[in-house]
Amino acid sequence: MEKGCLMSESVNQSSSIQTSNFVFFEVALNTQSVLVDVFSTRCAEIQTRAQNAESNIKIDPRIAGFYARNALELMVDTVFDIDKWLTRPRHDATLMSLIHDKDFKQNLTSNLFPKLKLIIKVGNEAVHSKTSIPQRDALQAVKELHHVLYWFVRTYTPSLDRGQFMVQPFDVSIISQKVAIDSNLVTKAVSSIKRVKELETQLAESDKIKRDEYLNTIQENQQLKADNQALLTQIEQAKRAAYEQADPHNYNEVETRDYLIDSLLYEAGWELKNKRDREYPVTGMPISTANPKGNGFVDYVLWGDDGTALAVVEAKKTTLNPENGQQQAKLYADCLEKECGVRPVIFFTNGYETRLWDDFQSNEQAVHGGYAPRAVQGFYSRSELELLIKRRHDRGTFFSDGVWNKKSFTAEISNEITNRYYQKAAITHILDDFENDHQRKALLVMATGTGKTRTVISLVDLLLKNDWIKNVLFLADRNALLTQAKKNFVKLLPRISCSVLDSSQSKDNIASRLYFSTYPTMKNLLDRAADERPFGVGHFDLVIVDEAHRSVYSKYRQIFEYFDGYLVGLTATPKEEVEKDTYGIFALQKGMPTYAYEEASAYDEKYLVPPTKISVATKFIREGIKYKELSEEEQKEWENKAELEDREEVLPSEVNKFLFNEDTAEKMFAQLMSKDEHGGIHVEGGDVIGKTIVFAANNDHALFLEKVFNKSYQKWAGKLARVITFKETYAQSLIDEFSGDENNRKDFDPKNPTCRIAISVDMLDTGIDVPEVVNLVFFKVIRSKVKFTQMIGRGTRLCKDLFGPGDNKTTFKVFDYCQNFEYFDANPKGVSVGGSTPISQQVFEKRVKLSTLLNHCLDDEKFMAEQPEYCERLSELNNYQLDMLHHLVGGMNLDNFIVRPKRQSVEPFLERDHWNNIDDSKFTELESHISDLPTEAEPFNADEQLNNLSNRFDNIILTMQLAILEKGMIPEPNRIRVMEFAQLLEAKSTIPAIQAQLELIQDIQTIEFWQDINLVMLEDVRKRLRNLMFALDKDKKEVVYTNFEDEVQGVTNVTGIFSNPTVDLAQYRKKIELYIQDHQDQLTIQKLKRNKAITQADLDVLDGLLLDASGMADINTYREKILKEKPLGAFIRELVGLDLNAAKEAFSDFLDEGVYNTDQIQFVNQVINYLVDNGVLDMAQIFEPPFTDQHGESAYGFFDESTVVELFGAIRKVNANTEVEDSQSA
Secondary structure (H helix, E strand, O other): OOOOEEOOHHHHHHOOOOOOOOHHHHHHHOOOOOOOOHHHHHHHHHHHHHHHHHHOOOOOHHHHHHHHHHHHHHHHHHHHHHOOOOOOOOOOOOHHHHHOOHHHHHHOOOOOHHHHHHHHHHHHHHHHOOOOOOHHHHHHHHHHHHHHHHHHHHHHOOOOOOOOOEEOOOOHHHOOOOOOOOHHHHHHHOOOHHHHHHHHHHHHHHHHHHHHHHHHHHHHOHHHHHHHHHHHHHHHHHHHHHHHOOOOOOOOHHHHHHHHHHHHHHHOOOOOOOHHHEEEEEEOOOOOOOOOOOEEEEEEEEEOOOOOEEEEEEEOOOOOOHHHHHHHHHHHHHHHHHHHOOOOEEEEEOOOOEEEEOOOOOOOOHHHOOOOOEEEOOOOOHHHHHHHHHHHHHOOOOEEEOHHHOEEEOOOOOOOOOOOHHHHHHHHHHHHHHHOOOOOEEEEEEOOOOOHHHHHHHHHHHHHHOOOOOOEEEEEOOHHHHHHHHHHHHHHOOOOOEEEOOOOOOOOOOOOOEEEEEHHHHHHHHOOOHHHOOOOOOOOOEEEEOOHHHHOOHHHHHHHHHOOOEEEEEEOOOOOOHHHOHHHHOOOOOOOOOEEEOHHHHHHOOOOOOEEEEEEEEHHHHHOEEHHHOOHHHHHHHHOOHHHOOOOEEOHHHEOOOEEEHHHHHHHHHHHHOOOOOOOOEEOOOOEEOEEEEEOOOHHHHHHHHHHHHHHOHHHOOOOEEEOOOOOOOHHHHHHHHHOOOOOOOOOOOOOOOOOEEEEOOOOOOOOOOOOEEEEEEOOOOOEHHHHHHHHHHHOOOOOOOOOOOOOOOOEEEEEOOOHHHHHHHOOOEOOOOOOOOHHHHHHHHHHHHHHHHHHHHOOHHHHHHOHHHHHHHHHHHHHHHHHHHHHHHOOOOOOOOOHHHHHHHHHHHOHHHHOOOOHHHHHHHHHHHOOOOOOOOOOOHHHOOOHHHHHHHHHHHHHHHHHHHHOOOOHHHHHHHHHHHHHHHOOOOOHHHHHOHHHHHHHOOHHHHHOOOHHHHHHHHHHHHHHOHHHHOOOOOOEEEOOOOOEEEEEEOOOOOOOOOOOHHHHHHHHHHHHHHOOOOHHHHHHHOOOOEOHHHHHHHHHHHHHHHOEOOHHHHHHHHOOOOOHHHHHHHHHOOOHHHHHHHOHHHHHOOOOOHHHHHHHHHHHHHHHHHOOOOHHHHHOOOOOOOOOOHHHHOOOHHHHHHHHHHHHHHHHOOOEHHHHHO
């Protein structure tokens, strides 16, 4: 039997020499119709494209992948044209939408659908990947196409003898080594994304033209129309016959399933070429009825170069949780450990989700293994696995066993890098978590200026020395922070090679051990096709997140989840809102970082310089500018400003945003440059203004301030004050000039002045360290406490000898022109800055919610009966919303590194029918796992073009529609906002597109329009106006420059008004309480609980343990705020209570010495129970409830005075055992 297919005798003769795996298509080209029909014409084109794909597998995999997808697309289009049982979707006819059509999927043979998705995936990479796709991917796509097209021919070919129609497995050996088909097109498109896209467009246009021509022809020609109907009838009969007859073809679904896992392994460099790589036989599995010999076959074994099994991979069905394979994978690892002498790393996966489990543990090296299973987004490479296993034995320890079961820190921290106690404490806490608790994430909360970067450099130093890490990634949100961090690493840790990443980084040029990257740069690198990503999941052993409070937002969280290294966050003020919960990212309880060193402690201990706070009140900034209050000359200036026409005042909020007043700026600079007690700090004998940062409201404001300064202080030739913002191309060089070299400080040269005053908007707010800064000017309103604290932190750093030898920086001045100090005094927490959900995500979630509410309406039979026409319109609206949502999800690239972890959640929603009747579980799935994912979907239709303002308009309308359904009325602010949009659009009525909708635009501005507004009317407004928002996108309020005389109303020293927030001390107390509850077997705690005498040594040991457990650096704060000045023994006893037997024993002598009645014994038991619950009993409490419940005189109501004295003595003795013996005797 020849490879290829068995068909009619004539076809076999013509194909005696097999040249293609797709010759079986010949049977579809030999239909008996007299006229050339749509089926045979399409089949010929599909075959050509399939053979183009096949012939290019080895020549150009990109072309092969493209043609495979293109052939599939034409096949799916053809199925919808010739299958009378299928209806093409009304709005969304993309390939992904078509293949997820419910009826189309029901047509498919079981397990054929994953093959379609695989072909599309490879085809998309062929069009969008910057480098050629791997040959193995192109081959797999064409092999899958072979199965799919066999099904197509078998299902739809009229008059096919299905008993004889068989296709042999795909034969790789006959694939052409040279381009033989459509060579012109192929040559044009080889290895060029642009050309492949041109080819894609060319074929799409050609297919559309041919289809439209054919449809027009059969509409105009009755004979052709009749022939076409006859053909469709024959095809319908063929389809029925195909279903009735068993299909013997082997679709090899196992190969398709394994390809998902294989792809992940290929990404990590595992080529799986050897037989032993798959289904490796092992012995020693548990004996059972099902497995009487204890044999097994490991799905995948990842081998080292020396023949050692480095890892096992247990593959479960995609429909199962990967955890279903955990125990089986462990047993395989047991077998291979016995065989190879090394414990392999364990992976278990279903192709969608993968878990890594390094469960190695031994008595000698217990600290180096025993990690719980964790989610990973791929597999480690060979070298990464070898290093992971090697570290089990090579990795050094940081702790050794000490007394009282306490681990002692024995590693040596370099004083050259970190020499402050709290920095060393921070490092110790992190290493304690990593080594002793086997945690993999840590968060440091350290006040601005206390040396977070130095601390983490010292941490890296220790981890490197002790073979815990090799490669490090340092992430920050701005290049300026990266440059500064790199400079510090190079200076303090010169032995590690450093590089700053950019978008050109390739996987073949990984030359450094420590990479610095901004979040967008790393996200873009990971967004590449899998084989182009420069870093795999296991490359970085440690990921450092700088200024975590700014950067750990939802859109970047996936970076941390992609890499499987240790994660350390550095921040001064973490945000704890739900969407940006820093603590949640680091797997920490809210408000309880790994270690905290707070600002108050830093000031008290002289590690930070405290600010002198000066509030400056100017009339214009505080009260605004009123026309009637200006001088006659100034009123004329006002009248000559077109922007101020028809205005009587400029509000305070508009000053320095809409209106820039020269005299206000001049007075600010005059204040700064003056040398009186309220002027700026000067250096070099008071001759030179100290380094200063002026925080401007926006970029225009910054430029304006620079211009005003240069006009007033011309002798500095425009060099003393410079604007440093993101819009400045060479901003880093200006930062370097402003920062200078703190180790080689040079005197200011008046003849060659350099930047002393940096005018910034956001660039210098956080992270930039310039110890010489002694003046900060707040010329902008701040409402975020986090941001304000960070900005103040620009001046807090110590600076030795700033004013001369031995004359150090002791304070810095903060000039506040915008009442920021006053605001935060009244609002200590500032404005809530919870996570801002992207507009596109808000719109997505509101569409989902709108659909659920519409479903409730349409399920109301009474409502349906009363308003049938309106309900029909609502049903159309609902379907339109769902079609759009389905389209957006259909555009999600399942191999995008952000989407891939949520692939199982996404895939059901790729089917349009799954959107119908969204219930609570679907709503939760969409909101929690899908709404925030990126999509590559094109605009849904011409009405739904993508534009930021259009999305915002959608959001407003959707809010109004939801309000109608939920509250029966629309929110007034939203109605006014839409009317304002209409007013702005009417002002641009010369634009033709706006002119076409002018009647609606004018109607919207009337009250009558809104009186009977409903959902359908709002949707009509949305569709007709949303695409006009482009006209408003470039609208910018003109800036007005004036020179009205301002008035300084007061300059006040307000130092002491504002203090920075600290980590919640209640959380620290809770941390200690949890420690005590978990360590009640500790000797001193046991003594206290059992009413035994304690010594000072007992308390000292326990005190140290609790201080460490609290994570606090300041022992005084610990005693004052946590213990609340209470003796430690009493604090512990109150927490753990008194052991019941110990309590009874304490009162046994008292009870044995007398004969007591029932009431007396009940009173003593009441005392015992109170001590069991509360540990101690304050003698004053004995005269309060519950001890006075039975008798108002408490014990005196039950016992005589001498007996009461004896009873109280027993109570005092119990209380006394919470103190050391010496203090008792004293």
